[in-house]
Amino acid sequence: MNSRVAGSLNKRARHLAFAPYAIFLLVFLVWPGLYVFRSAFDQGSAPKNPMIEAVTGQYRSSFIFSLRLSFVSAILGLVIGATVAVALMRLSHVRGLRNVVVGYSAVAANMGGIPLAFAFLAAFGMQGLATRLLKGINIDLIGWGFRISDFWGIVLVYLYFQIPLMTLVIVPALDGLRRTWSEAAQSLGASTRQYWRFVALPILTPALLGGFLLLVANAFAAYATAFALSAGSSKLVTVQIRFFLQGETITGKTNLGYALAAWMVIITAFLVLGFQVLSRRAERWRR
Amino acid sequence: MRRGRAGAWLVLVVVFVYYLVPMIAMTRFAFQRIPVIKLSFGNLFDKWTIAPLIETFKEPEFRSSASLSVQLAIATAALTLILLVPTMAVAHLRSKRMRRMIELSSTLPFVVPAIALVVGFAGAFRETLPMFIRSPFGLVPLYVITALPFTHRALENGLAALDLRTLVDASQSLGATWYRTVVFVIVPNIRASIATAAFLALTVVLGEFTIASLLLKNTLPLYLSYSQGQNPQGSFAVGLVLILISTIFVASSNRLGKVVRS
Amino acid sequence: MTGKVAFSNVSKSFGAVKALVEFSLSIDEGELLTLLGPSGCGKSTALRVAAGFETPDSGDVSIGGTSILSLPANKRGIGMVFQNYSLFPHLTVTQNLEFGMRVRNISRDKRSARVGELLELVRLSGLSDRYPHQISGGQQQRVALARALAVEPRVLLLDEPLSSLDATVRIEVREEIRRIQRASGIATIFVTHDQEEALAISDRICVMSIGRIEQVGAPDVVYRSPATEFVARFVGKVNDIEIEVLSSTKARLHGHSQEIEIASAGKNAGLGAARLLIRPEDVQIVRPDSARPNVRGTVKTINFGGATTTADVEISGTGHLVRVADSTRNMRYRVGDSVHIAFDTERALLARGGA
Ligand SMILES: Nc1ncnc2c1ncn2[C@@H]1O[C@H](COP(=O)(O)OP(=O)(O)OP(=O)(O)O)[C@@H](O)[C@H]1O
Ligand SMILES: [Mg+2]
Numbered sequence: 001m002n003s004r005v006a007g008s009l010n011k012r013a014r015h016l017a018f019a020p021y022a023i024f025l026l027v028f029l030v031w032p033g034l035y036v037f038r039s040a041f042d043q044g045s046a047p048k049n050p051m052i053e054a055v056t057g058q059y060r061s062s063f064i065f066s067l068r069l070s071f072v073s074a075i076l077g078l079v080i081g082a083t084v085a086v087a088l089m090r091l092s093h094v095r096g097l098r099n100v101v102v103g104y105s106a107v108a109a110n111m112g113g114i115p116l117a118f119a120f121l122a123a124f125g126m127q128g129l130a131t132r133l134l135k136g137i138n139i140d141l142i143g144w145g146f147r148i149s150d151f152w153g154i155v156l157v158y159l160y161f162q163i164p165l166m167t168l169v170i171v172p173a174l175d176g177l178r179r180t181w182s183e184a185a186q187s188l189g190a191s192t193r194q195y196w197r198f199v200a201l202p203i204l205t206p207a208l209l210g211g212f213l214l215l216v217a218n219a220f221a222a223y224a225t226a227f228a229l230s231a232g233s234s235k236l237v238t239v240q241i242r243f244f245l246q247g248e249t250i251t252g253k254t255n256l257g258y259a260l261a262a263w264m265v266i267i268t269a270f271l272v273l274g275f276q277v278l279s280r281r282a283e284r285w286r287r
Numbered sequence: 288m289r290r291g292r293a294g295a296w297l298v299l300v301v302v303f304v305y306y307l308v309p310m311i312a313m314t315r316f317a318f319q320r321i322p323v324i325k326l327s328f329g330n331l332f333d334k335w336t337i338a339p340l341i342e343t344f345k346e347p348e349f350r351s352s353a354s355l356s357v358q359l360a361i362a363t364a365a366l367t368l369i370l371l372v373p374t375m376a377v378a379h380l381r382s383k384r385m386r387r388m389i390e391l392s393s394t395l396p397f398v399v400p401a402i403a404l405v406v407g408f409a410g411a412f413r414e415t416l417p418m419f420i421r422s423p424f425g426l427v428p429l430y431v432i433t434a435l436p437f438t439h440r441a442l443e444n445g446l447a448a449l450d451l452r453t454l455v456d457a458s459q460s461l462g463a464t465w466y467r468t469v470v471f472v473i474v475p476n477i478r479a480s481i482a483t484a485a486f487l488a489l490t491v492v493l494g495e496f497t498i499a500s501l502l503l504k505n506t507l508p509l510y511l512s513y514s515q516g517q518n519p520q521g522s523f524a525v526g527l528v529l530i531l532i533s534t535i536f537v538a539s540s541n542r543l544g545k546v547v548r549s
Numbered sequence: 550m551t552g553k554v555a556f557s558n559v560s561k562s563f564g565a566v567k568a569l570v571e572f573s574l575s576i577d578e579g580e581l582l583t584l585l586g587p588s589g590c591g592k593s594t595a596l597r598v599a600a601g602f603e604t605p606d607s608g609d610v611s612i613g614g615t616s617i618l619s620l621p622a623n624k625r626g627i628g629m630v631f632q633n634y635s636l637f638p639h640l641t642v643t644q645n646l647e648f649g650m651r652v653r654n655i656s657r658d659k660r661s662a663r664v665g666e667l668l669e670l671v672r673l674s675g676l677s678d679r680y681p682h683q684i685s686g687g688q689q690q691r692v693a694l695a696r697a698l699a700v701e702p703r704v705l706l707l708d709e710p711l712s713s714l715d716a717t718v719r720i721e722v723r724e725e726i727r728r729i730q731r732a733s734g735i736a737t738i739f740v741t742h743d744q745e746e747a748l749a750i751s752d753r754i755c756v757m758s759i760g761r762i763e764q765v766g767a768p769d770v771v772y773r774s775p776a777t778e779f780v781a782r783f784v785g786k787v788n789d790i791e792i793e794v795l796s797s798t799k800a801r802l803h804g805h806s807q808e809i810e811i812a813s814a815g816k817n818a819g820l821g822a823a824r825l826l827i828r829p830e831d832v833q834i835v836r837p838d839s840a841r842p843n844v845r846g847t848v849k850t851i852n853f854g855g856a857t858t859t860a861d862v863e864i865s866g867t868g869h870l871v872r873v874a875d876s877t878r879n880m881r882y883r884v885g886d887s888v889h890i891a892f893d894t895e896r897a898l899l900a901r902g903g904a
Binding site for chain 1: 317326395399403508534
Binding site for chain 1: 628635637648651696700
C-alpha cells in the first residue's frame with residue numbers, strides 16, 4: 001500500500017467516500033422498497049390481509065398472466081436469439097455482418113416503451129399495415145382472434161427486445177467455444193449433434209440460464225408497452241398496480257397495490273435466487 | 288456446410304423482416320398523408336410529408352414535455368456521474384470488498400421493478416418529503432436507480448481497464464488533493480466510459496414511461512401516450528424520432544465501449 | 550489394424566497463401582514421424598487435411614492403401630492432440646477419457662476398464678476426478694494423449710502438443726509421448742517447430758518450408774547431412790563463412806590466404822565466391838603446429854552450455870566470426886585468447902553466392 005494515498009485517504013475518509021452512494025440507495029431504493037412491504041402487510045380495516053388478497057381471485061390470474069407472458073416470451077426469445085447467434089457463427093466469413101447484427105441488437109434490446117408499441121400498432125393493429133397485407137394473402141389474423149393487446153400480441157411485441165437481448169448474451173458465449181473442442185470431439189468420433197449435445201450445450205448452459213433469467217425478469221417488469229397496446233386496460237400485474245396508486249378511492253383496498261408490488265419483488269428475487277442455484281450447478285466445473 | 292449457410296441466411300432474413308415491418312409500418316403511418324386504411328404497396332411512394340412532425344413540434348404541450356424530458360435526462364446523467372465516479376474510483380483503489388458490494392447493489396434495481404419502486408417511493412415520500420413527489424425533478428433519483436445496472440457496468444469496464452493505483456499515486460506524489468485527482472486524473476482517463484454511461488442514462492430517461500406515468504409527470508413518453516388519440520400521426524412521428532435518438536445514443540455508447548476495451 | 554499413412558501430391562491453398570504444395574509423404578506402421586518447419590509452413594494444414602478438418606484442393610490421403618478423403622472427420626479413426634485447451638472443460642479427467650467411447654455406445658464396464666488402463670498408461674491414476682483446470686498443463690496434455698488413444702485410432706496426430714509447456718515439463722512429457730507411442734505402436738505424426746524436440750523424439754523427420762518438403766530422413770541424417778541450405782540452417786546451428794572455391798577440393802576463406810580442403814562438400818559448387826555452411830562442432834581449435842590447415846583468430850565470447858561449450862572466434866584479418874563447439878572438458882580458453890581453428894568440411898555444405 002502506498003503511504004501517501006493511505007495518508008490522504010485514511011480509513012475513516014475511505015468509508016466517508018462511500019457514504020453519499022450508500023445514503024442515496026438507502027433513501028431512494030431501500031426505503032421505498034421497505035415501505036412497499038410494510039404497507040403490503042398492513043391490513044388496516046380491510047377484511048383480508050392485502051398480501052393474501054393479492055394472490056387470490058382476480059389478482060392471482062393477473063400474476064399467472066404476467067408470469068406466463070414472461071416465460072413464453074423469454075423461451076421464444078432464447079430459442080430465436082440463440083438461433084440468430086448460431087446463424088451469425090455459421091456466417092462468420094461474411095465480413096461486417098456480425099458487427100451490424102450485434103450493433104442493431106444492442107439498439108433493439110434497449111427499445112420498448114411507447115414508441116415500440118406504436119410501431120406494432122401500426123403494423124399489427126386492427127387496421128395495421130401487416131395485418132391487412134397478410135389478409136390479402138389469406139392470413140386473416142384478426143379473423144382468427146389475434147389482437148395485438150392480447151397474450152400472443154404482447155409476446156410478438158416483447159420478442160422485439162427479447163430476441164436481441166438474448167443474442168447479445170449468447171454471441172460472446174459462443175465466442176468462448178474453442179474450435180479445438182469441436183475438432184477434438186469430431187476426431188473422437190462425435191457427430192455434429194453429439195458435439196452440441198455433449199460439449200457445446202453444457203458449456204453454454206450457465207450463459208443461457210443467465211440470459212433466460214434476464215429475459216424473464218425483463219418481461220415481468222415491463223409496463224409501458226403493454227399499457228400502450230391495450231390503452232391502459234391490460235391484465236398485466238404492472239398495469240393493475242397503477243389503479244391503486246392513482247385512485248386511492250377503492251375503499252379499504254389501499255394497500256392492495258403495495259401487496260401486488262411486494263409480490264413482484266418477491267417473485268423476481270425468487271427467480272434470481274433459483275437461477276443462481278441452477279447456474280452454480282451448471283458451472284461446477286469452473287471452480 | 289453449404290446447406291448450413293443457406294439455413295443461416297434464411298434465419299437472418301426472417302428475423303430481419305420481423306424487425307423491419309413494424310418500423311416501416313410506423314414510418315408510413317406517420318409520414319404519409321394517406322388514411323391508414325388505404326395504405327398499400329401501390330402508394331408506397333405517394334404523399335410523403337414531414338408536416339405531422341413539424342406541426343407537433345409547434346404544440347406547446349409537446350414543447351413543454353420535450354423540454355422536461357431533456358432536462359430530466361441531463362440531470363439524471365449528471366447525478367449518476369457525480370454519485371458513481373468518485374465512489375467507484377475509491378472502491379477500485381482501495382477495497383475489493385466495496386467494489387463487489389457496489390456491483391451487487393447496482394443489480395438491485397433488477398429485483399425491484401420500476402413499478403414497485405415508484406409505488407414505494409410515492410407512498411414513502413408523500414408523507415415525509417412531498418416536494419419530491421410534487422416537483423418533476425423528484426423523478427431524477429428514481430431514474431438514476433433505474434439506469435444504475437447499465438451505467439455501473441459502463442463505468443466498471445472503464446475503471447477495470449485502467450491502472451488506477453499508479454495514476455493516483457503519481458498524481459498524489461505531485462501533491463494533488465483527492466478532489467483534484469478525481470477531476471484531473473481519473474475522469475480524463477475514463478472519459479470514454481463516462482460518455483458511455485451518460486449516453487445510457489440519457490437513453491433510459493428519454494424512453495422511461497412507468498415512473499413518470501405513475502407520478503403524473505408530463506415527460507415525452509407520456510405526451511406520446513396522451514396525444515395518441517387526438518394526434519395519432521404526430522405522436523407516431525415523434526415516437527420514430529425518439530427511436531432514432533435512442534438508436535444514435537446506443538450506437539455511440541457501443542462505439543465508445545469498443546474504445547474502452549481496446 | 551493400423552496401416553501405412555500416405556499423402557500423395559496434396560495441395561491446399563487459402564486464398565493466395567499456398568499452405569501445401571504437391572505434398573507427398575508416407576508414414577510407416579509404428580513409426581513416429583515429425584513434421585518440422587518454421588511457423589506458417591503448413592504443418593498444421595497437413596495434419597488437418599489428414600484429420601478431415603480441411604479439404605485438400607488436390608491429391609489424396611490414404612491409410613493402409615484406402616483413401617480416407619471421402620470420410621467425414623468423425624469416421625476416420627484418427628486421434629488428435631492439439632497445442633492446448635483441447636480437453637473438454639466441463640468434464641472430469643475420467644469423463645474426458647470416456648468421451649470417445651460414450652459416443653460409440655461402448656458399455657459402462659468396458660469404458661471404466663479402459664479408462665483405468667489409460668490412466669495407468671499416462672501415470673495419472675490419482676487425478677481421475679479432477680476437472681481440466683485443476684491439473685497442470687503437462688498433465689492436461691497427457692490426458693489429451695490418453696483420450697486420443699482411448700478409441701484405438703489408426704493414426705495419431707500431435708499438433709505441437711508441447712509448445713504451451715515450460716522447458717522441463719516439455720522434456721518430461723516428450724519422453725512420455727515417445728514411450729507411449731512405442732508401447733502402442735501407432736503410426737504417429739508429430740508437429741513441432743522446435744528442432745531439438747524433433748531430433749530427440751522422431752524415427753524420421755520431415756523438414757518443411759512454405760508448403761514444401763525439404764528433406765525426409767532419420768534425425769542424425771537430417772542433422773549431419775542436410776540436403777539443402779534451408780535444412781542446414783533450420784536444424785541445428787550452422788556457421789556461414791564466405792569462401793572462394795579454387796578447385797573441386799580447395800577453397801580459400803574470403804579475404805584470407807589460408808587454403809582449406811572442401812573435398813566432399815564441393816561437389817555441387819562451381820568456382821568462385823561461395824559460402825561454406827559448417828556446424829560449430831565441425832570446427833576445431835587446434836595447436837598452431839597442427840598438420841591440418843588452420844587459421845589464426847581471437848576468442849571473442851565463450852558460451853557455457855553445460856556439457857558443451859561454444860566459443861565465437863574472430864578470424865584475424867577478415868573480422869569473420871566463427872562459432873566453435875566442443876565438450877566443456879576440452880574447451881579451456883578465455884576471451885581474448887589467441888587460437889588456431891581448423892575446418893572439418895566432410896559434412897559441410899557449400900552454397901552459391903557471396904553474402
Ligand atoms: N483457415 C485458414 N484460412 C486462411 N489461411 C490459413 C488458414 N489456415 C492456415 N492458413 C495459412 O496457411 C499457412 C500454413 O498454416 P499452418 O497453420 O499449416 O502453419 P503451421 O506450420 O502449422 O504454423 P505454426 O507453427 O505457426 O502452427 C499459413 O500461412 C497460414 O496463415
Ligand atoms: Mg500449426
